Amino acid sequence: RPQKKIAGQRRVLDEATRQRRLTRQLEALEKDNFQDDPLSSLPPPGPTARLPAFSETEEPGKRKTRGDHFKQRFRKNFTALLEEENLSERPEPNYLSAAAPPSSLPPRHFCCVCGFPSHYTCSTCGGRYCSCKCLSTHRETRCLKWTL
Amino acid sequence: MATLVLDNGAYTAKIGYSLEKVSVIPNCQFRSKNSRLKTFTANQLDEIKDPSGLFYILPFQKGYLVNWDVQRKVWDHLFGKEMFKVDFADTSIIITEPYFNFTSIQESMNEILFEEYQFQSALRINGGSLSAHHCFHSKPSELCCLVVDSGFSFTHIAPYCRSKKLNHGIRRINVGGKLLTNHLKEIISYRQLHVMDETHVINQVKEDVCYVSQQFYKDMEIAQLRGEDNDLMRDYVLPDFSAIKKGFCKPREEMVFSGKYKTGEQILRLVNERFAVPETLFHPSDIGIQEMGIPEAIVDSVQSLPEEMQPHLYQNIVLTGGNMLFPGFRERLEAELRSLVPAHLPVSVLLPPNPVCHAWEGGKLLAHSPDFDEMVVTREEYEENGHCVCEDKFDI
Numbered sequence: 126r127p128q129k130k131i132a133g134q135r136r137v138l139d140e141a142t143r144q145r146r147l148t149r150q151l152e153a154l155e156k157d158n159f160q161d162d163p164l165s166s167l168p169p170p171g172p173t174a175r176l177p178a179f180s181e182t183e184e185p186g187k188r189k190t191r192g193d194h195f196k197q198r199f200r201k202n203f204t205a206l207l208e209e210e211n212l213s214e215r216p217e218p219n220y221l222s223a224a225a226p227p228s229s230l231p232p233r234h235f236c237c238v239c240g241f242p243s244h245y246t247c248s249t250c251g252g253r254y255c256s257c258k259c260l261s262t263h264r265e266t267r268c269l270k271w272t273l
Numbered sequence: 274m275a276t277l278v279l280d281n282g283a284y285t286a287k288i289g290y291s292l293e294k295v296s297v298i299p300n301c302q303f304r305s306k307n308s309r310l311k312t313f314t315a316n317q318l319d320e321i322k323d324p325s326g327l328f329y330i331l332p333f334q335k336g337y338l339v340n341w342d343v344q345r346k347v348w349d350h351l352f353g354k355e356m357f358k359v360d361f362a363d364t365s366i367i368i369t370e371p372y373f374n375f376t377s378i379q380e381s382m383n384e385i386l387f388e389e390y391q392f393q394s395a396l397r398i399n400g401g402s403l404s405a406h407h408c409f410h411s412k413p414s415e416l417c418c419l420v421v422d423s424g425f426s427f428t429h430i431a432p433y434c435r436s437k438k439l440n441h442g443i444r445r446i447n448v449g450g451k452l453l454t455n456h457l458k459e460i461i462s463y464r465q466l467h468v469m470d471e472t473h474v475i476n477q478v479k480e481d482v483c484y485v486s487q488q489f490y491k492d493m494e495i496a497q498l499r500g501e502d503n504d505l506m507r508d509y510v511l512p513d514f515s516a517i518k519k520g521f522c523k524p525r526e527e528m529v530f531s532g533k534y535k536t537g538e539q540i541l542r543l544v545n546e547r548f549a550v551p552e553t554l555f556h557p558s559d560i561g562i563q564e565m566g567i568p569e570a571i572v573d574s575v576q577s578l579p580e581e582m583q584p585h586l587y588q589n590i591v592l593t594g595g596n597m598l599f600p601g602f603r604e605r606l607e608a609e610l611r612s613l614v615p616a617h618l619p620v621s622v623l624l625p626p627n628p629v630c631h632a633w634e635g636g637k638l639l640a641h642s643p644d645f646d647e648m649v650v651t652r653e654e655y656e657e658n659g660h661c662v663c664e665d666k667f668d669i
């Protein structure tokens with residue numbers, strides 16, 4: 126099998142890169158949408174057309190909220206709000222301390238191509254595979270060129 | 274005076290007056306490819322004839338309310354003349370929030386309820402506390418109860434003793450229905466068909482075909498069988514939103530085990546995906562999330578509490594939230610707990626008839642309980658004392 130020769134030429138991803146890849150995969154699982162907002166993919170409006178800028182519009186006759194300060198406070202994302210809470214200085218229990226600790230059970234391994242239990246680890250990226258067939262699919266698709 | 278109960282979830286709002294029945298309504302806005310200029314709010318989703326490529330605008334991020342513009346649009350719609358026609362000056366609201374909600378979100382909540390909408394009075398409370406109330410109300414002899422709430426954003430394990438929340442025992446697992454749908458989308462897109470833009474469709478696939486396995490490795494073996502011996506295999510016919518409005522599983526007798534279908538429908542073949550996806554709730558580390566799964570986290574929670582409470586908690590575990598609708602969830606959890614918990618302690622896991630609306634029903638019961646008037650903050654009290662009166666009274 127030509128694997129040995131190829132292995133000699135193949136780049137091996139270091140631990141930090143592998144971790145970054147995993148983090149990116151897990152972040153992708155948090156996304157609300159994969160595609161772009163259909164509104165933003167419209168062609169640019171003509172000189173007279175006015176797009177309803179989402180979340181900026183105040184319908185006429187609606188009760189207005191208080192000043193800019195108030196509005197600002199309603200525009201923070203999760204990370205900003207979490208930082209603002211300054212939980213590391215606050216007494217427990219809190220949002221951070223409530224996170225379930227890591228499992229004490231041994232990790233289970235599944236083929237990253239077909240999802241069945243796997244016994245082998247890709248020497249390049251650390252991904253798991255179950256058979257030669259899945260390994261070659263993995264190398265052709267994701268191994269060094271992960272795209273989601 | 275009327276009481277409006279609103280279990281304000283990150284995916285759906287469970288809403289209704291305490292004397293009426295509950296409605297489950299999307300707590301978000303949508304945009305669609307075919308009417309790109311229009312933004313659809315909450316149940317206006319039903320007006321979208323072709324929801325392929327449906328774009329979601331959600332008020333919550335990681336389970337916490339961050340986009341108030343969207344939230345207020347949804348609430349304006351829910352409270353307004355098209356739906357609940359709320360007479361704010363004469364209405365009390367019970368509204369839910371996540372455990373350990375951030376201070377600034379709690380304050381924004383007070384401002385919006387009392388200053389913007391001007392409700393006559395309000396009770397802000399954790400959804401799990403409403404479920405616990407439900408439990409203590411229907412079984413007054415129980416001392417403790419452990420609420421397992423697995424929803425869109427995450428899963429919480431929350432112990433209660435004599436209707437008091439035990440904050441030290443609360444555990445959060447960052448696995449919820451959104452992550453499961455996205456995971457299913459990702460593996461289907463890699464293995465057979467690009468469906469990354471089809472959250473709405475694949476969420477339906479998840480609800481239609483996924484289940485919690487009782488013998489995980491045995492099911493993995495069956496899933497590897499070829500042809501008709503593989504009785505876990507499902508062929509799912511995707512909707513095209515013209516002839517096929519809603520996806521469905523091909524009946525067994527119409528399945529083509531080798532070769533192609535000649536019917537021209539678009540088909541997804543689902544095998545190990547059916548149970549490997551919900552398995553993430555039991556083993557988050559399967560996909561690289563270094564957290565305990567639900568059974569282990571329950572034991573971790575209970576063991577952090579006084580020993581005399583522990584037997585009472587194990588024998589009164591209540592399941593709430595949309596993920597409890599996966600067939601087999603209760604049985605699997607009970608079996609795993611049985612093997613983790615000391616043999617002399619009874620284990621009992623209860624699945625309410627409607628796990629999605631269980632908290633709402635608890636809120637409905639609470640609205641009619643004699644303690645209710647003592648629990649709310651009135652607009653007058655808020656105007657006089659501001660946030661502190663809410664902080665004192667509400668246990669978030």
Ligand SMILES: [Zn+2]
Pocket residue numbers: 236237238239240241254255256259
């Ligand atoms: Zn494989």
Ligand SMILES: [Zn+2]
Pocket residue numbers: 247248249250251252263264267268269
């Ligand atoms: Zn690799």
